[in-house]
Amino acid sequence: MCSIIAAVSLCQGHNISGKDLRVHCSLNINTETGRLSARRPNLQNQPALEKDRYKIRQAFIAAPKNSLIVADYGQLELRILAHLADCKSMLEAFEAGGDFHSRTAMNMYPHIREALEKKEVLLEWHPQPGEDKPPVPLLKDAFASERRKAKMLNFSIAYEKTPVGHGKIYLKAAKNYLEKKTNETYAEFLCLLQNRRKKHRHTTTVNKTVFQVILPFTTAAITS
Structure with a gap:
């Protein structure tokens, strides 16, 4: 508000x-x-x-004789993380063309998994020629709120938030997901984080992005 x-x-x-x-x-x-x-x-x-x-x-309305174009990267940060960490499970999910956030929501919420098992919703849908809509609603549409929380969780894992830090997502769901899924799903990524943390605790070497853009650390960042 x-x-x-x-x-x-x-x-x-x-x-x-x-x-x-x-x-x-x-x-x-x-x-x-x-x-x-x-x-x-x-x-x-x-x-x-x-x-x-x-x-x-x-x-948000386009000016006369103009149009608004909506364009967005598909889970860009997670794709980069999967590449950097060589995380097999994440890479396989992205290469399959799946909805990573919907998969996380399915693992976080039992009622979503139940709806999928009953075929009341679809996790993903790949239309065939002549098909203009799925036979049942997609998970991302039927459970938009839960998927949004799953999306928040996916991105915030990259910043090493704890279950308490995920309070707005719902503490219990976040805690259960982190305990049951993080190590198996993000094992390589967690290893990458731990190695980088150790490196920068003992050196003031600057960090670089995939495109070699230099990101200097502050004293607080190095000692935290």
């Missing part, structure tokens, strides 16, 4: 930029992760579909 108020307040009156009466934000391209961030207002941080009670998303 606070983020919505902050975004809307910046859009009132004289803060609407330009003669086109459209809201413009500032984009920051110099981020540590390489991802864009936005501010004044943060137009990237919109409410999730099931939480958009004020219909904020409906305010």
Whole structure:
């Protein structure tokens, strides 16, 4: 709610930029992760579909004679992690073209697994010629909220969050998943993290991305 108020307040009156009466934000391209961030207002941080009670998303409308194009990388960070760690289970899942977040949701929530076993939903669907929709709903549509929590968990594992750190995902589900699945699913990745942590505790060597972009460590980062 606070983020919505902050975004809307910046859009009132004289803060609407330009003669086109459209809201413009500032984009920051110099981020540590390489991802864009936005501010004044943060137009990237919109409410999730099931939480958009004020219909904020409906305010995004293309200018006359223009179209909005939605493009997104498919689980980009996890794919890079799978490559760096040479994680067999992750690589196999991505090469199969599956939905990694839906698979995690299936392992986190018994009621989702039950729905899959009863064939009430599909984990994934690969349409054949002449097919325009799946015979039953996809997991990502029927259980969008649970899948979103699974997605949060997948990405935050990369930052070594504990079950307490996953509190917003639901502590019990996060704890069970971390205990039962992390070691077997992310074994190679966890090994990569441990090796890098040991390395940087005893050296001030800078870290580099896959594309050899230098990421210098602060003193706090090295000693933590």
